[in-house]
Amino acid sequence: MSKIVDLLFSEGNIVTTISILVSATIAMIVLGVNQFYSNRRERKKLICQKIEEFYEASIAYTNACDKLITDIQRMTYRCESGYYRNDPAAYALFEQSISKMEMLHGLYFQRIDFDSEDYAITKMPLIWAANSGELARNSVNADDVYKASRAHINMSAEHLSELCKELMRKHMI
Template sequence: MHWLFEIFESKSDQARLVAILVSAVVAILVVLLNQWFVAKRARKELLISKIEELYVASSEYVSACRNILYSLKKEEYRSEHGYFNPPRNLVDEIGDSLSKIEMICGLYFPEINFDPDKYKIWNMEIIKAAEKGTVPPEEEGYMMHEDAWRHVRNSRATLDILCGDLMREYGR
């Protein structure tokens, strides 16, 4: 340590030492600040891409729900005893979409507390009745069908609000 004082004994050498130390501290701060901005930008870009994925998954969910309700009227999805056999690809698409929405919300937006049970296909009573082969009275069947469509519309609206809120929060 004594040799350090001997090297920087003159005032001009001490001034150079202070200038070097200040430059080093500023350089380190600039690098850290740059890294912080880069990490923040990367996180924002990641969240925006996840919001896009969430929106696509919600659109796939709603589309599959609509298609499964349309398939109720098609004879090709009825067994010989009149039971409704929902198209497996649509049932799988609904489940896959819900899983993807739940995963994205759980990993990237845990504050949302997404509840996939609200969106399950079995929340549509008409699907359950059709699978059991029960034919409800005409008015009750009509109401069940309308409730199923209401479920789809409400799901669309809820998911749109969820995605819109996330876009406003993270898209700036």
């Protein structure tokens, strides 16, 4: 070991040793900076993908709500008893979109104003009235519950759109 140290720091090799040490230090710094910026760029790219997924889930939610309300309005899934069923595909899309937004909110966007309870099926009184038979028994005003449900859909679409726009502004690449 002492022979190696003597060889490295002898009069003729000291310049070579210093240049090797400086080059190695510069290479390590450049590698570290490059890794930092590469990780940062990948993180931003991932966040942008998640914002896109959140936006797509919000659009799917709005479309599913619209489909469920329109089906009731057109009496598409009305039973002979007067009760209504929901389109299983539209209801599944409704549930999946809320779950996806909830997951993305919890994992990536905790700071935004999102509460999945604000988008629950109970927020659309027309669906409850149709499924419970209240609509068939005329114990609720169909126009009022329809308007309230449509208002919820419009308000939800607007709120979700604002959330997505806020996320896009905050996380621009």
